[in-house]
Amino acid sequence: MKTYFLLLVFIAGSLAQEDLSQKGFLFPEETSTAHVILKPETSKPLKKFTVCLRSYTELTREHTLFSLATAGKDNMVLIFPQPPNHYSICINNKEFHIKVDTEILDWKHTCMSWDSDSGLVQLWVNRKLYVRKVSNKGFIIPSPASIILGQDQDSYGGGFQASQCFVGEINQFDMWDYALSLEEINQVLVNEKNGNVLNWTSLSYEIKGGVLVVPLYQCKL
Numbered sequence: 001m002k003t004y005f006l007l008l009v010f011i012a013g014s015l016a017q018e019d020l021s022q023k024g025f026l027f028p029e030e031t032s033t034a035h036v037i038l039k040p041e042t043s044k045p046l047k048k049f050t051v052c053l054r055s056y057t058e059l060t061r062e063h064t065l066f067s068l069a070t071a072g073k074d075n076m077v078l079i080f081p082q083p084p085n086h087y088s089i090c091i092n093n094k095e096f097h098i099k100v101d102t103e104i105l106d107w108k109h110t111c112m113s114w115d116s117d118s119g120l121v122q123l124w125v126n127r128k129l130y131v132r133k134v135s136n137k138g139f140i141i142p143s144p145a146s147i148i149l150g151q152d153q154d155s156y157g158g159g160f161q162a163s164q165c166f167v168g169e170i171n172q173f174d175m176w177d178y179a180l181s182l183e184e185i186n187q188v189l190v191n192e193k194n195g196n197v198l199n200w201t202s203l204s205y206e207i208k209g210g211v212l213v214v215p216l217y218q219c220k221l
């Protein structure tokens with residue numbers, strides 16, 4: 001009985017690996033603590049990647065959608081919307097901006113890819129590919145990486161500021177170690193493709209602070 005109880009506490013309180021296809025993360029309030037640590041399937045250096053996620057926020061200030069830090073480089077990869085019309089993106093601590101359409105109060109699907117061979121950076125928001133950029137051609141993202149949802153890392157795994165945190169809901173987060181083709185992005189949009197680095201249907205993650213896992217409810221009209 002006692003062992004059973006301790007096991008439950010362990011599963012609920014720390015590392016979980018779970019099929020989240022019918023669930024999402026809720027970040028209910030502005031804090032400098034609430035975040036989700038994501039544990040990738042592979043710890044190899046990355047020459048390319050794609051991340052995709054759905055999000056819903058009421059925030060009109062800048063905030064963090066995705067933060068990947070490596071030793072000494074807190075903004076190794078950062079996806080940082082600056083409503084109403086910009087995304088700030090960092091690769092290898094190098095920041096650039098992508099102008100986007102005005103944000104609206106609704107679910108939003110974001111995909112971003114980077115390919116070291118060409119340096120090509122692609123950002124899709126709600127199926128639209130924005131003007132492409134080139135950054136860090138030839139670079140390789142070293143390992144290990146600290147991958148976090150909900151907060152911007154100003155140091156490896158920490159250094160959070162409430163004023164840059166995410167408040168709202170995030171689901172269908174996946175990450176790949178290659179740049180997805182347009183056909184593959186379309187598969188992601190209809191939930192037919194999951195990541196080989198982070199897989200939303202078997203996600204290894206750890207919740208810190210007040211983040212809730214909530215069911216995805218959709219009213220049918």
Ligand SMILES: *[C@@H]1O[C@H](CO)[C@@H](O)[C@H](O)[C@H]1NC(C)=O
Nearest residue numbers: 193194195196199200201202
């Ligand atoms: C994602 O996880 C599911 C469930 O374990 C598995 O069936 C699928 O093959 C995984 N996808 C990838 C790309 O690893």
Ligand SMILES: [Ca+2]
Nearest residue numbers: 152154161164
């Ligand atoms: Ca910061």
